[in-house]
Amino acid sequence: MKKIVMGLLTLGIVGGMAINTASAAVMGDDYPAHLKNASPDSKVDSWTMYNRECVSFVAWRLHAHNKFELPVGFGSAWQWGSQAKARGHRVDNIPSVGSVAWFAAGHVAWVAEVAGNNVVIEEYNYNYNHNYHRRTVDKSAVSGFIHFKDLTTTAGTTQTTPKSQAKNTAINVGSTVKFAGVFQVNVVNIAKNSVASDKLSGGRSTTLNLIDAVPLDETTASGTKSGNQVLAVGEYFKVNGTYRVLAIDRPSNGIKVKIGAYETWLDINQAMVL
Known part of the structure; x- marks a missing residue:
């Protein structure tokens, strides 16, 4: 050639590059060691969620990077959309970096990158393996995007x-x-x-x-x-x-x-x- x-x-450099069109970096597997190194569902995190589940990872990511504390006992993943709406949070079909990709079938993920219809999400327990995973999905595949406290350029993101x-x-x-x-x-x-x-x-x-x-x-x-x-x-x-x-x-x-x-x-x- x-x-x-x-x-x-x-891999850290590849995974650390930004995206959106306003974007935060893909963070990689920054889930706390005491939770990810333990057997799945053997520990309860600060938000009363079992470790190595999708909800626990997203709650952690919102805490660590969005500086948003998810209320204790927020519920199973399939409930997040209705729970968020009931608490006054916007839920729509518009992805933003730092928003939560909510799948009504029972899964949530953290939005790391957005460009057009392409959305890069980070998650735990994709395909029920209880491990970290990153993938790109079309925004139409997501039931809704929950905007608890989206990231902006002033929060350390880049364009x-x-x-x-x-x-x-x-x-x-x-x-x-x-x-x-x-x-x-x-x-x-x-x-x-x-x-x-x-x-x-x-x-x-x-x-x-x-x-x-x-x-x-x-x-x-x-x-x-x-x-x-x-x-x-x-x-x-x-x-x-x-x-x-x-x-x-x-x-x-x-x-x-x-x-x-x-x-x-x-x-x-x-x-x-x-």
């Missing part, structure tokens, strides 16, 4: 794309675009042979901003092709080719395109419509 990436990228007005208002789904700038590598993912650039992402790069390295050319900072075509953090690249816009998230100025093998969300302001 001509274009590859190199560098060290631990994956800017909130400033988009320059390229002529770009629509189906438009053909190119990315003519020179971009610096800020993240590498060796496993997926991909990179991300904060400039091209429109903010701190996230797991949704990874770009297949194959169509990229390593360049100097001024845009002259050079180097060994093995991209590393701090080096520069150009994006070759033209791409069809698959989706647009206007509030975040994000557009989704497929570059090489992967679909990715990039800043609309870095694109040129053809």
Whole structure:
């Protein structure tokens, strides 16, 4: 393969990247050791929930990162939507970072990342294994999102794309675009042979901003092709080719395109419509 990436990228770095369109970091398995190392349902947490259950993990995450204390005895997961509404909390179909993804069949998870309809959730006891799990779901698959105390940029989150007005208002789904700038590598993912650039992402790069390295050319900072075509953090690249816009998230100025093998969300302001 001509274009590859190199560098060290631990799971913690991959899992710690942000997303939303306003986003918090995916935290990984930060569930307290005394709860996760014990046998499932052998301990009761501070919210009177059994350890290694989905409700206990979400209660912990709300406490640790949202700075919100779930009332004691909030009930089984299937009750959370009605319980939250009864206590005056908003429950709707609009995901936000830090909200709770509620599944009426009896499951809850913490929303870590949002981009368009894609929602990255963190959870415990998915598929009844009583362990930590992370996955991406379509927002339509969730019964409702409970907004106890959503995270915002002032709470330590970052923007994956800017909130400033988009320059390229002529770009629509189906438009053909190119990315003519020179971009610096800020993240590498060796496993997926991909990179991300904060400039091209429109903010701190996230797991949704990874770009297949194959169509990229390593360049100097001024845009002259050079180097060994093995991209590393701090080096520069150009994006070759033209791409069809698959989706647009206007509030975040994000557009989704497929570059090489992967679909990715990039800043609309870095694109040129053809």
